[in-house]
Amino acid sequence: MSADTQLEQVKKLLQPLLTDDIFLVDMKIKPTNNFKIFLDADSGLGIEKCIRINRALYKIMEEMAIYPEGDFSLEVSSPGLGEPLKLNRQYIKNIGRDVEVTLNDGTVQEGKLLAATEEQIEIEFTEGKGKKAEIKKLEIPMADIKHTKVLIKF
Structure with a gap:
């Protein structure tokens, strides 16, 4: 499965979890199946929202056995202060x-x-x-x- 295909698959699973005013800014994947997901929210994105989405997405990915060996990781955060605006x-x-x-x-x-x-x-x-x-x-x-x-x- 290509990196783009993996990103698309995870993006589809992530979408329903983006409630309220939370939106996806960017998503990257490293060869080690480490997903870096950058989110933001119009009202500000607190750490609690990141943790909630990370746990929910991890559970879905585990249940779907996308990586049967369990060899994947998720990092959900806001882009960070030094990052350029993308959207x-x-x-x-x-x-x-x-x-x-x-x-x-x-x-x-x-x-x-x-x-x-x-x-x-x-x-x-x-x-x-x-x-x-x-x-x-x-x-x-x-x-x-x-x-x-x-x-x-x-």
Whole structure:
């Protein structure tokens, strides 16, 4: 069974477990049948939700004997703070937060995420300092974005 087939099979089993506002961001499989499942939720994804889904999915996979020898493992987590946003739903969830957008040409633009659609995002940033400071808005087409990361400020 190819890695893609295995991922599709596990994705089908996972779907009914994604209740409320939980959604799949990404899924990877290592040659050792180690599944890494990255989930997120519009209201935030707590560790309890990850544990619940991990246990439920593990039980289903065990009962279906997908790996008769039991030689598989599951890791269910949120993508992590340093990971780039992958889905439009993640952009929407992070409206109001500061982001760093790296464009395909290597240009980096920081600002507050104001809006997001499937086609583009809009950010707001300050240009200049002191009395010359000017708040500007910039619309960036999704096609021009290499990746976007949420900036964590302390």
